[in-house]
């Protein structure tokens with residue numbers, strides 16, 4: 032990202048949030064532009080954005096799945112993404128997590144980390160966690176063992192050979208168990224959990240790695256109404272501590288958790304605003320009803 036673009040973005044955000052960027056602690060951190068930072072604790076959000084996509088495009092066999100997509104997310108924000116099937120929602124997450132390389136555009140984590148210069152494992156290490164549609168927990172292992180494994184994986188292979196939970200990690204594990212409503216099922220094999228509980232466990236496996244940004248693709252698909260409500264509560268408790276990008280079709284779920292909703296269509300942003308605002312937008316009505 033060029034300093035000019037950064038400045039433009041910062042001005043827009045400052046206007047938005049009535050923030051005076053110049054007064055921020057490290058407002059003049061211009062020496063850092065474009066450098067590769069490996070330590071997730073160094074994600075620079077002084078410009079008010081944890082994720083920044085600009086003019087991103089990708090084609091598959093000549094078909095533009097993502098088309099000049101620009102979008103940004105504030106630290107601690109819970110952003111909902113909706114849009115018809117094939118809009119490019121999953122492909123956008125593939126790009127952010129390094130699974131798919133865009134043909135053009137910029138993708139930044141904070142204002143200094145160029146995600147296009149990192150591969151998938153590096154991006155996870157930097158603090159971007161992703162939850163795919165289908166739960167991928169280890170069915171034979173208990174809830175506890177699944178979480179412990181996620182903690183080990185985070186430490187890297189070498190450290191995991193000598194891995195033993197210390198008290199801080201035990202506390203963290205207990206806290207995550209509580210957050211995902213599975214404290215009563217610690218010794219249960221994951222295979223015996225309900226679909227919703229498996230989804231929560233997988234979210235827990237991400238949380239234990241303390242991601243800065245969490246991407247969740249259709250997290251309540253296939254859940255019962257009760258599980259969906261509890262998932263909404265869970266997401267609301269995560270908001271502020273983590274930044275979240277949630278793709279969902281379930282509008283009552285979106286209504287419960289959303290502040291700003293972004294509507295994707297044909298690989299770019301069609302509309303953005305509160306759920307009421309975007310649902311009243313003629314173009315949004317057209318793409319949902321007109322096809």
Ligand SMILES: Nc1ncnc2c1ncn2[C@@H]1O[C@H](COP(=O)(O)OP(=O)(O)O)[C@@H](O)[C@H]1O
Pocket residue numbers: 091092096114115116117118119120121122123
């Ligand atoms: N790896 C791929 N190869 C070819 N086409 C793809 C690939 N990934 C996605 N697409 C196409 O890109 C478009 C967007 O897909 P996707 O991101 O899955 O949409 P959404 O998640 O919004 O339903 C679709 O038309 C899909 O068929």
Ligand SMILES: [Mg+2]
Pocket residue numbers: 120121122
């Ligand atoms: Mg999808």
